Amino acid sequence: MADNTAIEEIANREYEHGFVTEIEEDRIPPGLTEDTVRLISSKKNEPEWLLDWRLKALRRFLEMLEADREPTWAQVTYPKIDYQSIVYYAAPKQTKTVESLDEIDPELLRTYEKLGIPLVEQQRLSGVAVDAVFDSVSVATTFKEELEKQGIVFCSFSDAVKEHPELVRRYLGSVVPYSDNFFACLNSAVFSDGSFAYIPKGVRCPMELSTYFRINSAGTGQFERTLLVADEGASVSYLEGCTAPMRDENQLHAAVVELVALDDAAIKYSTVQNWYPGDKNGKGGIYNFVTKRGACRGRRSKISWTQVETGSAITWKYPSCILQGDDSVGEFYSVAVTNNRQQADTGTKMLHIGRNTKSTIISKGISAGRGQQSYRGLVRIGPKAHGARNYSQCDSLLLGDQCGAHTFPYLEVKNASATVEHEATTSKIGEDQLFYCRQRGISEEDAVSMIVNGFCKEVLRELPMEFAVEAQNLLGISLEGSVG
């Protein structure tokens, strides 16, 4: 039978970003009470309105927790999370406000350098502005001044609260209300930092904006919040990357991302998610329970989500679009990989409200090892969405025979003039495909990588160049070898 040794070797390859940064940290005791929220808020010198908002969220969350309302409908299983044992705030110790990168702990700079995200001026990635979030806080944002010249605001969420309170107040929670769902509610109460961007009227952001999230501290959760607003006629491409050390315990990451696109605005949001997935027996790894939603508020606005999800022990994530403005467009391109014991329940919601709204869903799921994966998607065409159109395509690729792929497409059409198409396929990576490649001198690992990248091509080509290469490599690393 098939020679699996090469494969196993690769499957057992270590997670590349699993190192821990030794750094002195400011860390609050575990537990979740009103005091916790007040403490986080005071550490950030937040205004009263934001604290109130957090407290409302907390009360709501505690009610839900009490009533045991943690969602169970997703096709994932994990032991009950003890929300009182999590540390909700951990940050590198810093005695004063940092004015320039020179004042940042060199250990932190080294960490990002190691991750391939150099922050110091001489080595910065050209054409990409980076906000670096380390555990609970943003440690640096590059190209801030250059962007300001065009009126673009790109900074940590905390800075935005201080410097642009009117914008934050206007849009925070306007797409994902604090009461939206269990995890979003938790996030609203305890979120510590994240990125904020505002692109003013008519401005096309001249470079990619990006946030690199790093969980470092043990026993903590990461709860960041990202808010992007593209004003009329503005456009922006935003990238997000994530990694975490290898630890035996599971860590919770419950983020919220809100996007707002006004008339003729366009937002492209790309994610390469590579949180620590746990070891091959399913020990450790990140629980990635994330709410991402974009509102196409304006006419002819467009929001496009592209995600490559290779990490996390469990992924629970549905980047969605509310297509409110007439002629607005929503897109969702996704590649999700589950290997070993990873589980993913991911998909999207396209809510068509305005006339002639259009959405496209391309989902590519790859399962290997004992990975379990579900695509869950909702397409809702409202009664006023005349001429709305949706096209959905969900393809699953299985490597081996111990993994699983499931598809749950939900469809609600309340307007007869709408056009909705759905296609779904499931295939196994063929022994015959592998053999064909090997007969042409291509190694088994290269063959798997080639076949998988071919399978994902429609999604990968949506990624900005810098990320496409990284994504292809990641797919190779996280997958090859799982043919059984």
Next chain:
Amino acid sequence: MLEIQNLHARAGENEILKGIDLSVGAGEVHALMGPNGSGKSTLANVLAGQPSVEVTEGSVLYCGRDLLAMAPEERAREGVFLAFQYPVEIPGVTNSYFLKASVNALRKHRGEEELDAIDFLELVRDRMKAVEMDEKFLSRAINEGFSGGEKKRNEILQMALLEPRLAVLDETDSGLDIDALRIVADGVNHLRRRDRGMLVITHYQRLLEYIVPDRVHVLTEGRIAASGGKELALELEQRGYGWLEKEPEGAAAG
């Protein structure tokens, strides 16, 4: 160059090859004929190292080395080429990407410098002319949406690119119209060389009008039932395979 001795092989529960002896020398073209289910493709797959076929007995020497001990990709890199009967489709992977990866895997193995995109394009364009393939096939996914004839021509193109020492063609002629057959045969004849051995598996004598073999072997029920010169193919055309199946013990081994 190729010496097969007492080869037994099974696919699943069934023993398909029941003791094959066959030698192909450098510069020779051997034709392997036989009815459906006689084991022709199984033999081709054993030579290429298809993992689902299990060799239970016997040996295969290739240029003095134990072929059966080599992984499929190693065989390919050492010059063993199989033109598949049913070339697979690989969606999303362009033909040019695949061909370049393949050519460079072999070059690397030989310690030669890998070809860059420009050099590769030059090489592949030249070879494509020989098999009368349009360049548009380079940017299409491997075999996806190719007609039967296009797939077979693509196999011959790969053979021309990889310049194997031992080429095994598994029913490359089946399903081809006369024009495609001529193109495929031209491609093969073009590659005939003193240091290259070929095993051409076919169901019909027709192909052998274009590719004149040095030896013809007939496989029935997992054994070589007869071997001879090119006239054996003509005899088979007239008499069919029936007379061989009834008296296999009277046949000479190759």
